[in-house]
Amino acid sequence: MHAINYCEYESEHPGDFATEVSLRKRGFDLRVEHAQWSTSGTARIELQNSCLIRMLLSPSGLECNDNSHNLGRFRGQPTQQFKPLGQLLFIPHGTEFHLKHGACQQKSLICLFDPTDLGPLAAYQWDWAGHAHESMLNLRSLYLQASLQRLAEEVCAPGFASELHIECLLTSIALDLRREFLGNQSLNESDGKLSPRQLKLLREILEAGPEEDISLSHLAAICGLPARKLSTLLKNTTGKTLRHYAAEVRMEKAMALLTDQRLLIKQVAYQSGFQNAAAFTAAFRKALGKTPEEFRRQRSS
The missing domain is CATH 1.10.10.60 (Homeodomain-like)
Known part of the structure; x- marks a missing residue:
């Protein structure tokens, strides 16, 4: 579930990526990652069986968090213009995301997760087809920001019952995203059977x-x-x-x-x-x- 297909194109110099710390368990894959692009370029990102939420971090000495260096769009949107990416970016499963980047460095919390592997969330439908929206490129939620900051802290300095704490945070994050973008999509009971x-x-x-x-x-x-x-x-x-x-x-x-x-x-x-x-x-x-x-x-x- 944890694969990202990162296809660089229109650039002779693909980005360099280094993982500072990571935690991977069933249902989620978390990492604090450094990315560096020596030149500008465009990339296509495809996810396999998981959603991605990214939060830019603010390390000293790195050129990052300037949205002029990062633009994005979802394939198939009414407008094909690239939009500035915010500190919080969400890419749902089953969508194709295009990234336009400048020559820059950045540090991010990358969070891959599958809601159907997060306990009771398996009982719900998670069909993102047709629900990708440009507002996902710049999530403006203080709640999500605070939750992701806690995830970053837990990954960098695990404490008591870290895995359980992380799963609880991710469950809450997934529910918040669902309410925002999927509304009241019903349980998988429409045909009276188990999913x-x-x-x-x-x-x-x-x-x-x-x-x-x-x-x-x-x-x-x-x-x-x-x-x-x-x-x-x-x-x-x-x-x-x-x-x-x-x-x-x-x-x-x-x-x-x-x-x-x-x-x-x-x-x-x-x-x-x-x-x-x-x-x-x-x-x-x-x-x-x-x-x-x-x-x-x-x-x-």
Whole structure:
């Protein structure tokens, strides 16, 4: 998710980029980055599966934060004129951004994030198609500025529970951007089914070991839904209750693990979410009509 396709053109000297500090985890990629262009030029920036928000920082001794050095535009906008970039720039996923830069240096906080990987935000639609607006080139929000400044401080000097703190800040930032540019775009419930992302989250939790909480309330919270709504949407999506769906997911994982001859049956049982080998064998026989050992022998023969 963390890739930026930076295509320099109309310039013989692409920019030099150096990362001062960075933090990358599932759902986000943060870095404090120095950029230097020896000549003016134009570049095309394409994002892969993530949004980008940039905040110019103000280090001493660098020529930066002068918007005459940085202009930008989104492809397909009614006006194709380049506009001055502000201290805060937002590029949503699925858009093509064109940058015109002068010979300059600048230091920035670069924040790449995928809202669908930020906890309960996965339950919402994040379709940015047709929503790119020139106001994204110069976000004028003191709230966003303060939140991004806190992100920069956390990346440069991590403290207690930094990753959790960063995820909370990013969740708040994503919601603020959504309210500003996507309005009341509804939950992925228009067809009465779970979204692909919600179903993926469920499978990941159900495939984990027995130490994972798979209660209805916990799974519903992960999907950002009320417990009763999760049960209804899951039944509409898979045709199964949560109990039967969980059993099916565990059996699929168990069958895949049994093909590895190095694993003991009790290891397969535990990794498939069962408390012991006896419970696993009983459930496996009931589901497939054979024991795990018989299944393994047939597959290896």
